[in-house]
Amino acid sequence: MKLKKFRILYLFLLFFAIDKLVLIPSVRAFLTSEEVGNPYIESFKNLNADYLNDDRYKDKKKIWAFGTSRSFSFYQYASIPYIQNSEYISNQQKKELENYKVYTFAAPGSNPLIYFTRFNQLLEQNYKPDLVFLEVSAFSFNKNNRFTNITLLEGVPLEFAMAHFNELPNDFAKEYFFSRLFSLSRYKISTKAISANIFGTKDKNMEMLKNFLPANSGSVDPFASAFDTKTNREEYPYSPNNFNDFKNYPNNDMDKYVKVSMLVDVLKKEFYGNFTDNQNNFQFLSNIINRCQKEKIPVVLWIPKVHKELNDFYHSATFYPQWKMKIQTLAEQKGIRFIDLNEDGKIKCDYFNDAAHISGRCLPEIEANVLGIPK
Secondary structure, three states: OHHHHHHHHHHHHHHHHHHHHOOOHHHHHHHEOOOOOOOOOOOOOOOOOHHHHOHHHOOOEEEEEEEOHHHOHHHHHOOHHHHHOOOOOOHHHHHHHOOEEEEEEEOOOOOHHHHHHHHHHHHOOOOOOOEEEEEOOHHHHEOOOOOHHHHHHHOOOHHHHHHOHHHOOHHHHHHHHHHHHOHHHOOOEOHHHHHHHHHOOOOHHHHHHHHHOOOOOOOOOHHHHHHOOHHHHOOOOOOHHHOOOEEOOOOOHHHHHHHHHHHHHHHHHHOOOOOOEOHHHHHHHHHHHHHHHHOOOOEEEEEOOOOHHHHHHHHHOOHHHHHHHHHHHHHHHHOOEEEEOOOOOOOOOOEEEEOOEEOHHHHHHHHHHHHOOOO
16 A cells, blocks of 8 residues: 555656656657747746837837737838838828837737737836837737647746736636646657657658748847847848849749748648647737726737738638627727738739838838728
8 A cells, every 4th residue: 555655656757747847848849749839938037128119219119019020121221211112102201200219029920918018018118108009910810820739838937927816817827837847737748749859850841841940040149139139129221232122923933832822831730730829919908008098108009911822711711700800890899900911902002022021111001001091
């Protein structure tokens, strides 16, 4: 009988040891199905944001733009040289856009929980914008999106979660704090992952997706890399040769396949597959809007334009109109601006970097439309 009790104790200690061992990155990478290109780790701390006080922009209205990789263009192209050289906006729009400075907080595969975290962190450092852009992309609201578990369980520092405990949805709070006690509740031991590491087999879909993630997405602190590096704050000189884009379809068949057809197929499976509403992310989106309205900060919800092949999928998918209606209803209830750039006639610019990401050359027109500046 005593041996049996000790056996149970030994099993518990073994489980406890393995549970803590997976916190070591190399062990975790070998034993678990950690996502390729995972841009989320628990080091998403309240980073210094001195750049928000840059004297060069003290007379401009400050926009904070939160989003996924689809908002990355704001980092580089939301500047006067690109605005003035845009062929898609009027002189009046160019003049109006000069009154704004956009600060971007975008990360690949992001979602409203990530926006909620960084937005509140910045406010708690006593920064305040004149306007907030919130990108809403359908995959960010899918429970079965490849990055959902990672973002929900690793994109929020423990001290932040405790400080904002009353704003956390109940089921999220339970899952989040339980995961802090038992690591294996968020890192799942995977025979597939172990086999892949031993025999060198790879997930082809994820290997392909690496091509569409920023080069630093696997770094030690990728959120810092996405949000707060000097490189992301520099205003680059106008260089139209750097857009690396295409209109309609790429010129060669390989690029057409990889950047459009294959990417759309992978996105359908990895980001939109088995679409199930993530009610928590609707709640976090609502929480941000509530905080904006409390602080008297105007806020805009916007859906980025995507390539025709991905947009065709949106129109054929049963989940998409229901999801969009929920976003639209939320905007109406809160009395805020909502714009879908995929609707006919919203923007003329029709250049893309790939099926999911519109070209930076379209950024001035996007900004003008999200702001609602008439031509």
